[in-house]
Amino acid sequence: MIGQFFRLTGRGLGDILIHPWAHLLTLVAVAMVSLLAGFVLLGLHNVNMQLMKSRGEVQFQIYWKTDTDPKIIESQWEAVGSMDHLVDIKGFTPQDALLELADTLGEAGDFGWLKETNPLPFSALASFAVPPSSQQEGWAAGILTKLKSMPGVEKVNYSPLQEDLAHGWKLISKAVIWPVIGFLGLVVAMVVGNTMRLSLLTRNDEIEILALVGAKPWFIRWPLITGGMALGLTGSMAGLGLLKLAQNTLADILNIPPLFIHINFMPMEYCIALVGGITLVAIVSSWVAVR
Amino acid sequence: MVELKHLSYNFGSHWALKDINLSVGKGEFLFLTGHSGAGKTTLLRLLYGALPVSRGRATVAGFDLHRLKRRYVPQLRRRVGVVFQDFKILPRRTVFDNVAMALEVRGMARSPLERRVRAIIRAMGLETKSYTQCERLSGGEQQRVAIARSMVSNPELILADEPTGNLDFGLTMHLMKIFKQFHTYGTSVIMATHSREVLEAVPEARVLHLENGRIHDLNKPDDTEDDIEEFE
Ligand SMILES: Nc1ncnc2c1ncn2[C@@H]1O[C@H](COP(=O)(O)OP(=O)(O)O)[C@@H](O)[C@H]1O
Numbered sequence: 001m002i003g004q005f006f007r008l009t010g011r012g013l014g015d016i017l018i019h020p021w022a023h024l025l026t027l028v029a030v031a032m033v034s035l036l037a038g039f040v041l042l043g044l045h046n047v048n049m050q051l052m053k054s055r056g057e058v059q060f061q062i063y064w065k066t067d068t069d070p071k072i073i074e075s076q077w078e079a080v081g082s083m084d085h086l087v088d089i090k091g092f093t094p095q096d097a098l099l100e101l102a103d104t105l106g107e108a109g110d111f112g113w114l115k116e117t118n119p120l121p122f123s124a125l126a127s128f129a130v131p132p133s134s135q136q137e138g139w140a141a142g143i144l145t146k147l148k149s150m151p152g153v154e155k156v157n158y159s160p161l162q163e164d165l166a167h168g169w170k171l172i173s174k175a176v177i178w179p180v181i182g183f184l185g186l187v188v189a190m191v192v193g194n195t196m197r198l199s200l201l202t203r204n205d206e207i208e209i210l211a212l213v214g215a216k217p218w219f220i221r222w223p224l225i226t227g228g229m230a231l232g233l234t235g236s237m238a239g240l241g242l243l244k245l246a247q248n249t250l251a252d253i254l255n256i257p258p259l260f261i262h263i264n265f266m267p268m269e270y271c272i273a274l275v276g277g278i279t280l281v282a283i284v285s286s287w288v289a290v291r
Numbered sequence: 292m293v294e295l296k297h298l299s300y301n302f303g304s305h306w307a308l309k310d311i312n313l314s315v316g317k318g319e320f321l322f323l324t325g326h327s328g329a330g331k332t333t334l335l336r337l338l339y340g341a342l343p344v345s346r347g348r349a350t351v352a353g354f355d356l357h358r359l360k361r362r363y364v365p366q367l368r369r370r371v372g373v374v375f376q377d378f379k380i381l382p383r384r385t386v387f388d389n390v391a392m393a394l395e396v397r398g399m400a401r402s403p404l405e406r407r408v409r410a411i412i413r414a415m416g417l418e419t420k421s422y423t424q425c426e427r428l429s430g431g432e433q434q435r436v437a438i439a440r441s442m443v444s445n446p447e448l449i450l451a452d453e454p455t456g457n458l459d460f461g462l463t464m465h466l467m468k469i470f471k472q473f474h475t476y477g478t479s480v481i482m483a484t485h486s487r488e489v490l491e492a493v494p495e496a497r498v499l500h501l502e503n504g505r506i507h508d509l510n511k512p513d514d515t516e517d518d519i520e521e522f523e
């Protein structure tokens with residue numbers, strides 16, 4: 001029984017060589033389909049990466065109460081300056097703020113008369129870049145609360161633009177990504193399935209003859225399934241290899257100002273899903289070939 | 292060996308076989324004759340389980356075909372050898388592999404399998420071609436491979452559907468000699484043919500004439516016109 005199992009497995013693999021051209025074409029077709037599917041996955045992955053990256057960038061404008069001791073404010077600037085993921089902090093004294101205000105208004109604004117009784121508060125602009133790995137639920141709100149709770153701080157504004165964009169992307173990925181992946185899966189399944197079915201047409205005679213001499217269904221199917229598995233596995237791995245090659249060549253094609261996008265390869269889970277999915281389709285279509 | 296009682300078979304509204312009653316004993320040689328379309332192939336296909344028996348009764352090698360479940364069809368086929376006009380061998384495989392196939396499906400151990408395959412290939416006069424791909428053989432040699440495959444498992448019954456239809460006179464006579472040889476060892480043979488030469492090669496055989504799906508006994512007066520309506 002075990003011996004026969006191995007013999008049939010060996011036959012399934014050896015039989016590929018009986019119709020080398022038909023099987024080579026099948027292999028090429030499977031590789032091309034997985035390459036195309038891989039391109040789509042790679043694209044999704046990189047778009048996702050870009051959005052996740054900008055999603056972590058957020059700016060807070062901090063205003064202190066006008067009567068706060070400048071010493072305390074300076075120490076708080078330092079405290080903010082040492083917070084996690086901070087990339088930049090700019091502090092504004094009331095004088096700085098006034099100068100800047102005058103600057104923006106140009107000739108029209110002469111605020112010299114305000115110098116003594118400057119109504120502007122101390123403020124600071126803190127920019128954070130939180131990497132995707134540290135973006136737990138409510139991370140931006142967490143920073144906001146922390147900043148607000150500092151003594152002397154009157155109010156904190158923050159630019160929620162990126163956060164909204166990322167939130168929107170999350171909604172889009174829920175509504176669009178899965179249908180796209182589902183559709184991609186369907187197309188891959190149909191193309192690979194039909195290709196496998198066509199290549200199994202060359203074996204119809206064999207299936208018929210085996211049945212005529214009294215072969216049980218599993219005896220007929222097992223070699224076809226192992227052969228299909230081998231084709232699906234090598235085909236999709238070859239496609240993945242080509243994809244890696246393409247990514248290596250094109251990695252820095254967008255890495256130019258102002259984009260600075262480095263195209264990354266897909267994570268392992270995507271690769272496994274691609275190879276596994278295509279191999280599964282190949283196995284299933286080999287199984288279905290024998291009614 | 293074969294018992295048929297009121298066996299009928301229809302393709303849609305067309306009755307290919309009507310009320311066949313037949314008994315073939317162990318070691319008998321039976322010819323099925325009749326024009327093209329008479330129902331010879333249909334009858335043989337019923338006997339090896341390629342078509343389901345739904346009208347009437349059929350017993351072959353102890354299997355009640357009317358009740359035979361699909362998963363037992365392989366068991367039936369291991370007891371019955373089949374040979375076709377178009378050989379049905381695998382052209383890309385060697386003579387040895389084609390013949391061995393019939394024993395491999397039973398899971399026979401390698402060394403007795405090789406012994407038996409070699410013996411039958413020798414009996415067919417093909418020993419020098421054992422490892423030749425079948426597509427390189429002549430028609431007569433290919434048909435001998437097919438016969439070897441059907442005989443190697445030592446079946447109780449051989450069903451042959453115009454096995455010499457594609458071969459010339461000399462090869463036909465050669466193959467008939469081989470069939471007769473197996474017959475004398477005790478194998479039952481049912482062979483469809485419409486060649487006079489084939490019939491004459493086995494003078495002791497029984498001949499059954501089919502006409503429009505009915506058995507037409509050449510010795511009896513024509514009494515087969517009774518209630519066709521029953522089947523339509
Ligand atoms: N698969 C089929 N579908 C429909 N009709 C068929 C089929 N096979 C055979 N027939 C019909 O059944 C009748 C008997 O055919 P067959 O058994 O092949 O005759 P024979 O072998 O004697 O030439 C013919 O009329 C033929 O047209």
Ligand SMILES: [Mg+2]
Pocket residue numbers: 328331332333452
């Ligand atoms: Mg016929």
